[in-house]
Amino acid sequence: MDLTKLSITQASGLLQKGDITSGELTDAHLEEISKLDPQLNAFITVTADVAKQQAKEADQILGRYRSSGGAKPGALCGIPIALKDLYETRGIRTTAGSTFFADFIPKANAKVVDKLFDAGAVLLGKLNMHEIALGVTTVNPHFGACRNPRSLDRIAGGSSGGSAAALVAGLCMGSLGSDTGGSIRIPASLCGCVGLKPTYGRVSVRGVIPLSWNLDHAGPMARNVMDAALLFQAIAGHDPLDPYSVDRPADDYCSSIAIGAKGLKIGWAKGEFFSEKTDPGVVQAVHEAARVFQNLGAHVFDVDFSDAREASGANGIMTVSDAAAFHEEGLKKHPGKFGKDVLERLQMGVAVTSTQYIKARRSQSILRHKFIRFFENYDLLLTPTTPVPAPLIVGPNAVEQASLLTRFTAPFNLTGLPAISIPCGFTTNSLPMGLQIIGPPWSEAKILRAAHAYERIAQ
Amino acid sequence: MDLTKLSITQASGLLQKGDITSGELTDAHLEEISKLDPQLNAFITVTADVAKQQAKEADQILGRYRSSGGAKPGALCGIPIALKDLYETRGIRTTAGSTFFADFIPKANAKVVDKLFDAGAVLLGKLNMHEIALGVTTVNPHFGACRNPRSLDRIAGGSSGGSAAALVAGLCMGSLGSDTGGSIRIPASLCGCVGLKPTYGRVSVRGVIPLSWNLDHAGPMARNVMDAALLFQAIAGHDPLDPYSVDRPADDYCSSIAIGAKGLKIGWAKGEFFSEKTDPGVVQAVHEAARVFQNLGAHVFDVDFSDAREASGANGIMTVSDAAAFHEEGLKKHPGKFGKDVLERLQMGVAVTSTQYIKARRSQSILRHKFIRFFENYDLLLTPTTPVPAPLIVGPNAVEQASLLTRFTAPFNLTGLPAISIPCGFTTNSLPMGLQIIGPPWSEAKILRAAHAYERIAQ
Numbered sequence: 001m002d003l004t005k006l007s008i009t010q011a012s013g014l015l016q017k018g019d020i021t022s023g024e025l026t027d028a029h030l031e032e033i034s035k036l037d038p039q040l041n042a043f044i045t046v047t048a049d050v051a052k053q054q055a056k057e058a059d060q061i062l063g064r065y066r067s068s069g070g071a072k073p074g075a076l077c078g079i080p081i082a083l084k085d086l087y088e089t090r091g092i093r094t095t096a097g098s099t100f101f102a103d104f105i106p107k108a109n110a111k112v113v114d115k116l117f118d119a120g121a122v123l124l125g126k127l128n129m130h131e132i133a134l135g136v137t138t139v140n141p142h143f144g145a146c147r148n149p150r151s152l153d154r155i156a157g158g159s160s161g162g163s164a165a166a167l168v169a170g171l172c173m174g175s176l177g178s179d180t181g182g183s184i185r186i187p188a189s190l191c192g193c194v195g196l197k198p199t200y201g202r203v204s205v206r207g208v209i210p211l212s213w214n215l216d217h218a219g220p221m222a223r224n225v226m227d228a229a230l231l232f233q234a235i236a237g238h239d240p241l242d243p244y245s246v247d248r249p250a251d252d253y254c255s256s257i258a259i260g261a262k263g264l265k266i267g268w269a270k271g272e273f274f275s276e277k278t279d280p281g282v283v284q285a286v287h288e289a290a291r292v293f294q295n296l297g298a299h300v301f302d303v304d305f306s307d308a309r310e311a312s313g314a315n316g317i318m319t320v321s322d323a324a325a326f327h328e329e330g331l332k333k334h335p336g337k338f339g340k341d342v343l344e345r346l347q348m349g350v351a352v353t354s355t356q357y358i359k360a361r362r363s364q365s366i367l368r369h370k371f372i373r374f375f376e377n378y379d380l381l382l383t384p385t386t387p388v389p390a391p392l393i394v395g396p397n398a399v400e401q402a403s404l405l406t407r408f409t410a411p412f413n414l415t416g417l418p419a420i421s422i423p424c425g426f427t428t429n430s431l432p433m434g435l436q437i438i439g440p441p442w443s444e445a446k447i448l449r450a451a452h453a454y455e456r457i458a459q
Numbered sequence: 460m461d462l463t464k465l466s467i468t469q470a471s472g473l474l475q476k477g478d479i480t481s482g483e484l485t486d487a488h489l490e491e492i493s494k495l496d497p498q499l500n501a502f503i504t505v506t507a508d509v510a511k512q513q514a515k516e517a518d519q520i521l522g523r524y525r526s527s528g529g530a531k532p533g534a535l536c537g538i539p540i541a542l543k544d545l546y547e548t549r550g551i552r553t554t555a556g557s558t559f560f561a562d563f564i565p566k567a568n569a570k571v572v573d574k575l576f577d578a579g580a581v582l583l584g585k586l587n588m589h590e591i592a593l594g595v596t597t598v599n600p601h602f603g604a605c606r607n608p609r610s611l612d613r614i615a616g617g618s619s620g621g622s623a624a625a626l627v628a629g630l631c632m633g634s635l636g637s638d639t640g641g642s643i644r645i646p647a648s649l650c651g652c653v654g655l656k657p658t659y660g661r662v663s664v665r666g667v668i669p670l671s672w673n674l675d676h677a678g679p680m681a682r683n684v685m686d687a688a689l690l691f692q693a694i695a696g697h698d699p700l701d702p703y704s705v706d707r708p709a710d711d712y713c714s715s716i717a718i719g720a721k722g723l724k725i726g727w728a729k730g731e732f733f734s735e736k737t738d739p740g741v742v743q744a745v746h747e748a749a750r751v752f753q754n755l756g757a758h759v760f761d762v763d764f765s766d767a768r769e770a771s772g773a774n775g776i777m778t779v780s781d782a783a784a785f786h787e788e789g790l791k792k793h794p795g796k797f798g799k800d801v802l803e804r805l806q807m808g809v810a811v812t813s814t815q816y817i818k819a820r821r822s823q824s825i826l827r828h829k830f831i832r833f834f835e836n837y838d839l840l841l842t843p844t845t846p847v848p849a850p851l852i853v854g855p856n857a858v859e860q861a862s863l864l865t866r867f868t869a870p871f872n873l874t875g876l877p878a879i880s881i882p883c884g885f886t887t888n889s890l891p892m893g894l895q896i897i898g899p900p901w902s903e904a905k906i907l908r909a910a911h912a913y914e915r916i917a918q
């Protein structure tokens with residue numbers, strides 16, 4: 001049995017029965033990391049000692065449960081995970097992929113890290129990412145390129161590239177990414193795993209180093225939909241100390257995840273915006289996904305959804321200017337510490353006038369309102385996650401290709417709507433493609449349910 | 460019987476019994492306007508023909524009700540009102556106190572104007588206001604100074620000065636103002652009437668010429684709390700076509716308004732911010748108001764609430780830059796059409812960088828969150844509405860005094876919390892003072908109830 005290829009549900013069952021220990025599971029992953037990561041470069045920091053200690057504690061909890069009964073430990077107890085390196089971890093450096101934070105040792109965990117630890121998760125390490133989550137090009141100038149495990153000369157995508165690469169390569173069983181313009185969904189799409197960007201305000205961002213206070217979303221990444229739901233269940237909910245957190249109870253995301261897609265009203269975005277720069281293979285894959293949903297008993301309708309274009313633009317303006325505001329001091333005092341492309345984008349942000357910014361915020365309000373009204377007639381919307389599969393790290397059109405990647409994801413950061421990316425087949429080139437499923441605010445349970453139904457057929 | 464001094468409740472009772480007609484009530488007000496308004500300058504446009512026609516229609520409805528029964532007309536049926544001149548009115552020019560809009564004849568009514576007309580209200584005219592709702596100084600450069608009916612050499616306050624002046628002088632029975640930094644509550648305080656700024660998103664702003672998309676609130680102004688509640692009930696609610704409107708049903712604001720203040724936990728803001736620049740007479744008046752609430756059975760506690768200082772600053776930055784964004788074209792093409800002080804403030808807005816603006820938005824999120832948490836321990840908060848009574852129109856410290864006026868009101872625009880101003884006695888100089896009562900989001904019913912209880916004792 002290859003312990004690095006199990007689902008969280010499978011591993012959790014084995015742990016609870018005592019067929020394996022968290023120590024064994026953790027060691028298997030640490031071994032895989034030392035074997036594969038020198039090539040992949042998915043990890044910035046491996047926390048072997050922390051992991052072994054946490055695994056030991058999880059094994060004690062599991063052992064007590066088996067010997068004396070009582071409440072069953074949750075599905076994450078003893079499960080080895082890894083975190084994008086902008087989640088603050090007490091006593092463990094948290095770099096945000098940047099030299100500014102290269103020596104930053106947080107005094108406390110991010111709220112959601114505490115939640116995962118409370119659930120018994122085991123931390124293998126901190127994952128590579130784009131510099132401050134903003135880099136467009138393919139190589140982190142400080143920590144090196146994270147490679148795509150499906151094709152090592154290609155990017156893993158960003159900014160949560162380390163998360164997707166580690167999951168797909170079997171270096172961890174679950175991860176958290178963060179998403180300001182697509183940074184969870186894009187690497188999920190390019191590497192071939194699952195990434196959920198929840199509704200704005202659903203998951204605490206307290207202790208997550210910001211890119212944009214206005215657009216950042218924390219969310220789970222996993223190898224399958226149920227695993228993503230388990231992680232999401234553990235981190236969703238109101239955080240009274242996070243000003244952006246919404247005071248609304250989390251739903252139950254797991255218990256009815258398998259009830260299928262029958263009866264759902266699904267819009268399939270066929271407008272020009274979704275095809276003009278999109279790889280025909282990707283268009284075809286989403287077409288086939290729409291057919292799958294039809295076969296599952298959903299009602300599928302062609303929709304235009306062309307407001308996504310304006311939304312993508314406004315999200316871009318806001319991201320760079322929000323980031324420039326957060327990094328104001330660094331930009332003034334030590335601009336040379338930023339990588340070239342990040343510095344350029346931050347300077348674009350500085351140059352945005354308040355009038356331009358305010359107009360982008362105005363667009364945000366109007367488009368959010370329009371998008372929500374769209375979902376008065378549909379349960380869900382299907383789009384490609386990315387217009388193209390993983391670009392080459394170094395290649396003739398690398399930057400141009402990379403700049404296309406946020407096109408379909410950013411509109412849902414701007415508007416705060418929940419969206420998942422799930423694997424949707426492979427190009428003729430054997431590169432993974434992603435299907436994006438979007439819903440109205442707080443519809444994560446429905447999104448996960450549809451994603452789960454599709455995944456079962458597509459596998 | 461002086462028909463221009465009745466409350467809406469009294470007038471409505473008389474109308475429904477047939478003791479007076481809306482035609483008589485309307486004529487009495489039109490007469491008062493022609494007698495007093497040449498001095499007060501509360502009206503920019505008087506709509507006598509519209510009023511007479513609407514009064515006729517209201518009298519038909521009231522007549523049918525008396526002769527054949529059926530559903531009782533609402534309390535606003537046949538009641539003469541007037542509107543701040545930034546509420547769009549179909550076929551009636553809507554100037555926003557600005558030469559840019561001097562010939563603007565809207566094709567449709569603002570949503571809330573339609574609501575008032577549906578309720579049977581009669582429109583006497585459009586009311587004077589600060590230029591584009593932004594002017595600080597005391598005289599609208601295009602439409603002249605609106606004078607305070609309590610003391611004609613003093614300002615009525617702004618920006619909804621015409622609304623307060625008209626109410627207090629008996630030129631209309633109810634009005635709508637708008638409030639971006641205090642523009643409903645300040646003139647209510649300075650003239651001695653009631654003004655309610657509701658929760659952000661509670662009242663549609665569709666068809667209200669904007670000052671700041673982010674801070675504008677529409678709300679009622681009246682001569683007493685019950686009248687304000689009746690107007691508020693007519694305009695509150697979700698507007699699916701306004702992107703800033705919140706989809707949440709309105710409460711019943713009138714039926715339990717008279718149950719008193721017993722048991723309410725009330726914070727009385729005594730921090731330095733609320734006293735350092737405040738007229739001692741105003742401090743004393745709020746102190747006495749706190750004692751009144753105690754006598755009414757409320758639990759009153761001294762609180763500091765010093766975050767209001769930062770909130771006031773952030774609101775100022777945002778107001779000028781939001782206004783500059785909305786007036787971008789006018790500023791570029793015809794800057795000379797703005798009055799001197801408005802142009803100066805708009806240019807300050809243009810000069811705000813996106814970084815400064817973003818930091819103000821960040822403060823907004825944090826302070827809103829803090830303020831909401833404050834109300835986990837208190838039902839309501841008491842502050843003065845304005846630190847000083849009405850300044851002179853022309854006087855040694857006129858501008859300096861006027862610039863103090865938004866100090867205590869602006870924090871609740873920034874944070875979107877509902878707040879009312881009600882009369883709170885007179886200075887030794889016989890100038891009205893205002894008490895501000897603030898609550899958490901959606902607590903208008905409680906605010907009105909407390910205001911009503913205080914008003915009964917204080918009268």
